[in-house]
Amino acid sequence: MIEQWGRKREILTALAGGQFVSGEELAKQAGISRTAISKHIDALEDYGVEIFSVKGKGYKLANPVSLIDEDQLTRSLNHRCFYFDELPSTNAFLLKHVHELTAGDICIAEYQSAGRGRRGRSWVSPYGCHLYCSMYWKLEQGMSQASGLSLVVACSLVKVLQSFGIEDLGVKWPNDIYLNNKKLAGVLIEMSGQADSECHLVVGIGINISMSQSQGDKIGQAWSDLSANPSCPSKTELAIALQKQLQQDFSTFEQLGLTAFLPRWQEVDVFFGKQVKLLMGDNQIEGICKGVDESGAILLETDNGIKAFVGGEISLRSAT
Template sequence: MKEHQVKLKILKELSQGGFHSGEELGQALGISRAAVSKHIQGIQQWGVDIFRIQGKGYQLAKPLQLLDESVLKQTLSAPLELIPIIDSTNQYLMDQLPELQSGSVCVSEYQAKGRGRRGRQWVSPFGANLYLSMYWRLDAGMAAAMGLSLVVGVAIVEALESLGIDGVKLKWPNDLYYDDKKLAGILVEMSGQAGGAAHLVIGMGMNLAMSDTVEGIDQPWTSLSHATSKTIDRNQLVIAFIQAWQNALLDYEMMGLTGFVERWNRHDNFVGRQVKLLMGHRDVEGTLRGIDAQGAVLIETDQGVQAFIGGEISLRKV
């Protein structure tokens, strides 16, 4: 973390807006102009767009609101760590499991090794998105954790609606969509032993205002800024999501998926639409009919409505 302190201080200065000369930044941080230039290059490698004009200095290409740990902790009761630069928020919590209190949260500005479902890379530029993970102890055990990504997805959409952001939809089993493009992904990882509690780490990466030039994404994607004309307050989003997750997980402990099926189906991006389910060497095409009480996706084919769950299943629109 120490090796990033200077870069983070430069970003804090730049986030105030306007131009900042290399000399001004160097004096504020006690380093040379050449060192400032080197740190700027490192910041750009995090995916932050900074430009320089001779005689004026450096400026962010677009406004950047940094997460504020003090603001988050003032509102939230959950134990929370803001680690601006991290390999993976999920992995950080997985490594800390024996010491964590249920409900503990890790938030980051940049993930060097962000990952999605099935080990895929999750592109994680600095400050453009949200990277959030929560640890939850589920005393009912690992078998009871089936469908947890569905519960979290519902909580996210409803939290956005409470902030006046409508139109975000769900894609089974762990994605959020807007305008038929991927907006966010949920990754639930767990550990535990038979007969014991399940230790769950629930992670989410959501695009907020990601540059259109970002590379390494293998499917159509969008950002939350396209879903609303309002200024997106990243700190308030984190607060809303954490509170929504906590409430949804407590509800899930009490009643399982029963209370979430209708809520999911109401927001399902593909209900009533033709889809293809990819299951290894087998494909199933039909009309999507939502999910059932076990969290299985329902596909209507010529053979009737069939339920599919778990495994290497991938949903695609036809």
């Protein structure tokens, strides 16, 4: 496996300049045959990397592929980072090893074969194109303490992106991050433990870095990525800043609860003060979004007053 990905990484490095490189030149650089190069190219395409192949010119990346700098990552963090070229799911990996972890440890993969989003949805995870990162945390007071934590994660991510100069960001309850009113990132929190005792928490984050149109067509909603943003940091810098911000904000959350983050949430809530509808199974309620309360429930103003709604099966949509 190491040798297999080592060759593929060499090929991606050779193609990183954005120009066509002949199969002969790639073979020479890698010290393998042109047939072997062709097989590695085919395999990379199977992992979601789009590569132009033109007879007489060679190969060229259709979109930039940015890989994590593992050395920079480990030098910059005081916690363990488990880094893989491919995994079924970064969340699943950490959940499997919770008893061996320390709060703040992270897992990053360049490709997920079974990436997951909220409500069991799949998360499009082509190799090297985006950031797929999960962080472990332990809540001593149990699952009951985790109420509203997904909103904290969304606020943390927005703060990190803003620190790099990225603007026009917003959050959509409970934990989607938007750029220019299109989905940029999502959060999936999974837990194991008891309601009122030690609880193991894994926070998974997927951020679109460089999305091709064919990948985007699989998503089924309006999306955005960071590729055209002049302030876009490297994927490694983003991962480092995100781990540090999450660790800081989780510590604050444990001490002060969600209340400390409500002003930050309201500043970037894309639906605050707007007409929205909540979809709950076969039921639908319309009203004006009034933000969230101290537990993370969304507040909706209707003719009957303001009421709080919370639950993993609720979807929020614009009513206009």
